[in-house]
Amino acid sequence: PGAAGSFGVLVGHVPVVSQLKPGVVEIHDGGKVEQFFVSSGFAFVSTTAADICAVEAAPVSDLDSDTIKENISTFTKTVADAQNDMDKATAQVGLDVNQAMLQAITGAK
Amino acid sequence: MLVSALKTGVQAAKNAAPVAASSVGQVRGKATQRETKTRIEACHSVYKITKAMQSIANAKLNPAIARMQESRPMAASVRAFIDTACSEVQVPELEAGASCLVIPITSDKGLCGALNTKILFKTMNTIQDLKEKKMKIKVITVGEKGHKNFQSMNPKMLVHTASHFGKTDINFLQASRVAEFVTQTPFDQATILYNKYINRVSFTQMAHTIPALTFFSEQVSKFGEKFEFEGDEEQILKDLAEFQFAVQLYGALLENGASEQSSRLAAMDNASKNAASMALELTQLFNRTRQMQITAEMIEISTGAECCKAKKEE
Numbered sequence: 001p002g003a004a005g006s007f008g009v010l011v012g013h014v015p016v017v018s019q020l021k022p023g024v025v026e027i028h029d030g031g032k033v034e035q036f037f038v039s040s041g042f043a044f045v046s047t048t049a050a051d052i053c054a055v056e057a058a059p060v061s062d063l064d065s066d067t068i069k070e071n072i073s074t075f076t077k078t079v080a081d082a083q084n085d086m087d088k089a090t091a092q093v094g095l096d097v098n099q100a101m102l103q104a105i106t107g108a109k
Numbered sequence: 110m111l112v113s114a115l116k117t118g119v120q121a122a123k124n125a126a127p128v129a130a131s132s133v134g135q136v137r138g139k140a141t142q143r144e145t146k147t148r149i150e151a152c153h154s155v156y157k158i159t160k161a162m163q164s165i166a167n168a169k170l171n172p173a174i175a176r177m178q179e180s181r182p183m184a185a186s187v188r189a190f191i192d193t194a195c196s197e198v199q200v201p202e203l204e205a206g207a208s209c210l211v212i213p214i215t216s217d218k219g220l221c222g223a224l225n226t227k228i229l230f231k232t233m234n235t236i237q238d239l240k241e242k243k244m245k246i247k248v249i250t251v252g253e254k255g256h257k258n259f260q261s262m263n264p265k266m267l268v269h270t271a272s273h274f275g276k277t278d279i280n281f282l283q284a285s286r287v288a289e290f291v292t293q294t295p296f297d298q299a300t301i302l303y304n305k306y307i308n309r310v311s312f313t314q315m316a317h318t319i320p321a322l323t324f325f326s327e328q329v330s331k332f333g334e335k336f337e338f339e340g341d342e343e344q345i346l347k348d349l350a351e352f353q354f355a356v357q358l359y360g361a362l363l364e365n366g367a368s369e370q371s372s373r374l375a376a377m378d379n380a381s382k383n384a385a386s387m388a389l390e391l392t393q394l395f396n397r398t399r400q401m402q403i404t405a406e407m408i409e410i411s412t413g414a415e416c417c418k419a420k421k422e423e
């Protein structure tokens with residue numbers, strides 16, 4: 001989930017540095033696909049490896065939709081009520097992450 | 110609470126009157142016997158406390174090592190990226206008068222052996238080197254022990270301190286907060302000093318030098334040669350600079366945390382052994398003295414008896 005758009009990495013990819021936005025990282029190993037939700041971070045692709053350095057990451061199966069929906073309504077309210085830019089930005093970040101988490105669950109299903 | 114109880118126990122063992130060691134002739138009175146008894150009890154309580162601290166450190170050590178090892182790949186990958194990109198770029202030599210930030214990482218609590226003294230010693234050496242190069246030095250201590258040390262020895266250099274946040278396990282969020290706090294002081298170069306965990310019985314002092322955060326943005330062109338950037342290069346590098354600082358700090362905090370537990374484990378183990386052997390010595394002394402007293406009384410009684418017998422026969 002690159003900040004400028006999602007992208008996939010296969011062997012021999014050009015070295016890339018990308019910032020990550022909240023979203024799902026999929027790891028395809030043979031036939032298996034593992035899905036992890038990352039809150040943000042950086043992805044470094046070099047000639048030998050692709051490293052994902054996430055601030056926080058959790059398997060998508062660990063996400064709980066009820067808690068997420070609660071969070072979304074809380075954050076939407078906080079964004080609307082925010083007094084200053086800092087509070088608004090912080091709440092907006094929370095809102096973005098939770099919305100992405102919801103999409104991750106519903107998309108995966 | 111644990112530490113203060115330990116200190117009172119040690120004081121009681123020390124304050125009691127010194128032992129009269131001669132075996133013949135001098136007999137200890139009941140008063141000094143009482144003091145020996147106090148000392149023995151003090152040793153026992155010290156033993157209990159140090160043993161408890163040892164098992165707590167033991168319990169905390171394994172999860173600390175696990176978290177540290179889990180985080181090592183992240184720090185390594187960030188550093189690998191920077192090294193690859195910077196391999197052609199020389200970090201510019203600092204001119205005299207550049208501001209250098211020194212960040213020693215220490216523990217909040219004591220009784221952890223030589224952990225803090227070693228890192229503070231290395232910090233003083235680093236500061237000395239920087240002074241010789243005529244740099245302006247500012248110190249931000251992480252951890253109470255470093256804070257106290259610099260407050261008493263070098264208060265002018267101490268700019269800020271961050272402590273009392275490792276009560277729950279250290280996580281990246283806390284490390285980011287500390288990094289944010291530290292980077293509010295602008296610097297041309299930052300040096301993070303911490304104890305790197307090697308194994309259960311040893312750790313070593315490490316110093317990581319990090320160039321100014323603006324260095325990354327200034328080297329945009331060089332980075333651009335090696336890597337494609339998804340999105341705005343300058344923005345990415347600016348965020349990356351802050352991110353790598355937080356990651357390095359996080360790694361340092363975890364390594365120091367694991368070293369702290371292993372150092373405390375060894376120190377408390379030694380303290381327990383010493384307390385146990387001291388209790389044994391004192392108990393033996395107590396018993397020997399008790400037996401000497403009994404013997405002395407018996408001698409008195411039998412001497413008296415002999416005298417009476419002799420008088421009777423007269």
